[in-house]
Amino acid sequence: MANIKSAKKRILVINTKTMRNKVIKSKIKTLVKKVEAAVDANDKAAAESALKLAVSEITKAGSKGIFHKNNVARKVSRLTKLVNSIA
Numbered sequence: 001m002a003n004i005k006s007a008k009k010r011i012l013v014i015n016t017k018t019m020r021n022k023v024i025k026s027k028i029k030t031l032v033k034k035v036e037a038a039v040d041a042n043d044k045a046a047a048e049s050a051l052k053l054a055v056s057e058i059t060k061a062g063s064k065g066i067f068h069k070n071n072v073a074r075k076v077s078r079l080t081k082l083v084n085s086i087a
Contacts, residue, residue: 024066028075035050039086
């Protein structure tokens with residue numbers, strides 16, 4: 001355990017940021033699952049609305065530094081491709 005005051009503060013700050021990142025990543029996983037479920041059900045309208053929400057959250061997470069920009073681009077691209085595969 002840290003003895004120096006600044007090191008103790010860093011531990012608290014890191015824990016706070018880690019929890020925030022976990023919440024956001026979990027939310028994004030849920031949104032991605034909703035898109036995939038809509039695609040499996042062949043519901044184009046629901047898939048497109050779920051995709052819009054998911055892309056928004058993924059992009060926001062990327063701008064906050066939770067995901068790398070290439071990771072964001074890959075996730076968005078794969079989801080979009082999946083939704084566009086519905087006939």
